[in-house]
Amino acid sequence: MLCDVMPQAVIRLSEHANRVVNVVKAKEGLKDKSAALECIVEAFEENILDPPFRPEFTESLLEQDRRIRAGKEKVIKAKAMGDLF
Helix, strand or coil: CCCCCCCCCCCCCCHHHHHHHHHHHHHHCCCCHHHHHHHHHHHHHHHCCCHHHCHHHHHHHHHHHHHHHCCCCCCCCCCCHHHHC
């Protein structure tokens, strides 16, 4: 039987970073520091990463491609950028 195995890591944090993780853990009512780090990573992803690096952006492009291939959406072709405006 296969189970979901999550990667494990031993990390070193500065005192300040450790305090921030503990504050997030307490503020969000999380059970451990791993959950707090997950929360911090999610916030980073939502607020810092550019849209092309977000999984939902990639999924929206794939969905648009499926609609175009199925003939449900038209493709606008232009020889120059100025033709689009």
